[in-house]
Amino acid sequence: MVSLAAVVATPTTVLAATSTIGRTWPIAEPDALSEIEGQALRVPDMTTAFGPRGRWSAMKAASLGIARADRTRTVVPFYILDQDIRLPEGKLLYAKGFSFNPLAYVSLPQRLIVVHPRDLPWALRTARPADFILLAAGEPGDADAITLGERHGRAMFLLEERVKARLGLTVAPVIIAQEGQKLVLTEVGVIEADGAKAMRKAPR
Incomplete structure (x- = not known):
């Protein structure tokens, strides 16, 4: 006779391992992770298909000169509508040519720090955690934004022409x-001294 204590002490996993309740069928669907891995293997290598990333048109940044002196100026980024804005029923809400300042309605929570690739170490020291770092066009042979982002563990963005x-x-x-309702642009000058470049301390 099996005691109650012996039944209670029996691990449920053991009972489950030796018991089958109802009919069973093999799983017909492929494993989701295996499917994803298989699809990833079939994706062509972008470098092989299109050449080095540095030659991709999507990886071309806008060109900028080099700041030679500290300067601060302001910009109001007015936007002019290039088409009429109408309500669903057709009523005109804003006409083409209407001008407005987006900063009157939204706030930019972070700063944008625009640098050439050679000045990236300075940007990394200067940037706050939430700031965006935008890379202007650099010299031939400079690493691309993706490579630099992977190297420094921080997202990098290209400076677009627009x-x-x-x-x-x-x-x-x-x-x-x-x-407020304007952007303040603080250009940070570079001092050339004995062939070595020194960056002025930027405001934080």
Whole structure:
């Protein structure tokens, strides 16, 4: 006779391992992880297909000059509508040509720090955790934004031509921050001394 204590002490995993309740069928669907891994292996290598990333048109950054002196200026990024904005029923809400300042409605929570690749160490020292680092076009042989981001463990962004034009950028390094309904652009000058470049301390 099996005692109650012996039944209670029996691990449920042992009972489950030796018992089958109802009919069973093998799993017909493929393993999801195996499917993902298989699809990933079939994706062509981008470098093989399109050449080195440095030659991709999508990896081309806008060019900027070098800031030779400290300078601060302000920009109001007015936007002009290039088409009419209408309500669903057709009523005109804003006409083409209407101008407004987006900063009157939204806030830029982080600064934008624009540098050439050679000044990236300075940008990494200067940037706050939430700041965006944008790379202007560098010299031939400079690492691309993806490689630099992987190397430093921080996302890097390319400076696009439309952003350059929108903000009126001409030189780098420059720190862009919102103050009220305008953007303050702080250009940080570079001092050439005995062939060695020294960067002025930027505001934090």
